[in-house]
Amino acid sequence: MEISIDLNGSDPVFAQLIGQIKAAVQSGALGPGDPLPSIRQLANDLELNSKTVAKAYRLLERDSVVETRGYRGTFVHPEAKSNSEVDLNAWVNQTLTATIAEFRKSGVTDAEIRNAFVNVMNEPNN
Amino acid sequence: MEISIDLNGSDPVFAQLIGQIKAAVQSGALGPGDPLPSIRQLANDLELNSKTVAKAYRLLERDSVVETRGYRGTFVHPEAKSNSEVDLNAWVNQTLTATIAEFRKSGVTDAEIRNAFVNVMNEPNN
DNA sequence: ATATGTACCATCTTGTCTCATGGTACACAG
DNA sequence: CTGTGTACCATGAGACAAGATGGTACATAT
Structure with missing residues (x-):
């Protein structure tokens, strides 16, 4: 799962995160149940603020593309693929x-x- | 037709103008066909910019409360009273x-x- | 202890819109 | 020449919101 962020692009960072994760789900790079990097982890890797990543995860969970299991982390939702197509x-x-x-x-x-x-x-x- | 403008009020000036003219129509102070002061005239009397008064007149005409007859001036619309109630x-x-x-x-x-x-x-x- | 998601506090920059202002100009008709 | 409405140009102040940042704290469970 490779994520690249364009700080100079017109799209906000949190939206780029959502887009790339949804794309990974649709391409099959991410399958149901696959674990996602933790919020702090991903923020650290991409040199972003943790709140920005948290925002992307929060919206992904609202759309049922991702599932948060409390202290255990965040995982790809069982029906992530079909849900990620709903706009x-x-x-x-x-x-x-x-x-x-x-x-x-x-x-x-x-x-x-x-x-x-x-x-x-x-x-x-x- | 007395118009008073409160510069310190929260309502914008052009909206106050519209409100007072509509009120004058509904109270009968202004009847169908009555002439309104010209844009420049009213702007001068109230010490406002002519564009501000023009804006009010433009919106009043859109709502068919007022009728503009080109170079002859602006007049109260025949059905101004009922039209001024439509919101x-x-x-x-x-x-x-x-x-x-x-x-x-x-x-x-x-x-x-x-x-x-x-x-x-x-x-x-x- | 460490790590998870989450919640609150806050600040700053950037961008956009409203409102109102000003100047200039036009076609029209008296 | 004067006055009508109207149309463009433009600018400034003020409000508002998004986006992103930072710090702190909590309950959870390993």
Whole structure:
């Protein structure tokens, strides 16, 4: 499992980590149950902050590509391969595109859309 | 038609202008066909930049509260009263609230939602 | 002791958007 | 020549968030 990080790239580091691990899963380089390097270990190898690696692992676990077993470490999820193909962000992107297109078609200003957006995001609701 | 602007308020100036003109329409102080002060005139009276007043007028016309007749000036729209009750922003707010709630329910991070949002807003599509 | 993931505190830089400002210019009509 | 709305150029201040960093601490189990 070789991971290379481009600090000068436009993609954030944590996203590069996610992308490369997902790619390794899909190519078969990483199989179900395979152990991943520990957060601190990987951070040390790549000379990154442990919080950055932790962030990538946290998101990978939310997508069920990775499984964390407490103090025992992090492992590839049994259904990692199929789960790594699901793109939550693509769905969010499509939905937002359609919604915003409708707003604009109705004459709503981009500034108004952005304004409403931050209002909704910052509301104490759920 | 008396308009007072609070520079220290949290609401932006152009929004205060819109609000007060809509209020004047709903109270009957301004009736259909009544002329509004010209952009430069009002800007001068309130010691504002003409672009700020122009912004307010532009949005009022989009909402059909006001009618611009080219070089002749700006006038209250025939159906200004009913149109000034329609709240475009409320619709945007409700729609976004529902959409975002669904995202969150699916485990999407706020940071991811925000990221997707700015991507969609900045896309060169229409 | 050592190592696991995780949680909280915090700072800093970078980037982007809003709001409001200013200047200049145009076509139009009185 | 003056006044209408409108359109471009541009800039500055302020707010906000992402990304990444650092330190400290915890319960867990070997």
